[in-house]
Amino acid sequence: MTVPVSEAATEAVTDTVIELDGVEKVFDVRRKAGPLRRLRTQVRAVDGISFTVPRGEIVGYIGPNGAGKSTTIKMLTGILNPSGGRIRICGLDPTRDRTRLARRIGVVFGQRTTLWWDLPLRDSYELVRRMYRIDDARYAANLAACVELLDLGPLLEVPVRQLSLGQRMRGDIAAALLHDPEVLYLDEPTIGLDVISKTRVRDFLRRVNAERGTTVLLTTHDLTDIEQLCRRVMVIDHGRLMYDGDLGGLHAVGDSERTLVADFARELPPVEIEGARCVKVDGPRQWLAFPAQASAAPLVAAVAAHYPLVDLSVREPAIEDVIARMYGEDADRT
Incomplete structure (x- = not known):
């Protein structure tokens, strides 16, 4: 893929591509308060968030459902106007410069497709080319790279409505990158995908970031996405930024645990392993909890050396569990 030389080259270059300063978003909500009466209340979805993201960084933006993640993404893209504070993306105000900004960002919403439902994938990409006025050589090179890396060749003539969720998601990611965006927003890009599709998507994003320096802001409930793609993670809860740092620090603050699920050849007393x-315990299967920041390798080796191990898997802590441990709150909400 080519490195963009669009209008970005004519503007002042800065190491900071995403900048938020005291950003708020308040929604007016009307609730029924009687047979003929409705009560209007305000819901503060985003409450004074400030952070910056330098060029070329992949950042995980995580939190429980209803925390304000998607609302933040929509303000960063210009879909929603902030109620207060300041936002700059590539030096532009998303509200005032939405059209100019659209040429410099890509967006993928995991549960909503940007493709045309009844058109073959190839025709959807052709419409994207015309919308963004991508020159022929650049479009051909980017499409070829996306098709190869995301294994889209057999799908180009298939109508979008006939694609599986994993196929459609790969198609959406390719569409978001055809115009060489400087910033890519991914809202739950691996939701509902099988293991193979998740791996393919992660590998592709890692390569795009490494080769093109694309800045990525990723929201997800899958900690494996964060661990494999992000050096930095931000946690939002109740509309406020609660943590900003590396994943190891998050686990340390939240005192979170991973779980080793071990299947043995026979029923055993509870396993005793240091760490x-x-x-x-459920028959021959046992669940062993260990600190999330610790390596699973020594634990696996110890279990295999001292017990008749048949199979095992490692389960990551849920984002909600990490946040609940951090703040001692019930994070299981919708």
């Missing part, structure tokens, strides 16, 4: 504790 882990048995939290559940």
Whole structure:
């Protein structure tokens, strides 16, 4: 893929491509308060968030459902206007410069497609080319790269409505990158995908970031996405930024745990291994909890050396569990 030389080259170059300063978003909500009466209340979806993201960084933006993640993304793209504060993306105000900004960003909403439902994938891409006025050589090169890396060749003539969720998601990511955006927003890009599709998407994003320096802001509930793609993670809860740092620091602050699920050849008493504790036994299967920031390798080696191990898997802590541990709150909400 080519490195963009669009209008960005004619503007002042800055190391900071995403900048938020005291950003708020308040929604007016009307609730029924009687047979003929409705009460209007305000919901503060985003409450005074400030952060910056330098060029070329992949940042995880995580939190429970209803925390304000998608609302933030919509303000960064210009879909929603902030109620207060200041936003600059590539030096532009998303509200005032939405058209200019659209040429410099790409957006993928995991549960909403930007493709044309009844058209073959190839025709959807052709419409994207015309919308962004991508020159022929650049379009051909970018499409070829996306098709190869995301394995889209057999799908180009298939109508979007006939694609599986994983196929459609790969198609959406390719569409978001055809015009060489400087910033890519990904809102739950691996939601509902199988293991193979998730791996393919992660590998592609890693390569795009490394080769093109694309800045990526990623929202997800899958901690594996964060661990494999991001050096930095931000946690938002109740509309406020609660943590900004590396993933290891998040686990340390939240005192979170991963779980080793071990299947043995026969039923055994609770396993006793240094650095882990048995939290559940169900026949020959046992669940061993250990600190999330610790490596699973020594634990796996110890279990295999001392017990008749048949199979095992490692389960990551849920984002909601990490946040609940951090702040001692019930994060299981919708």
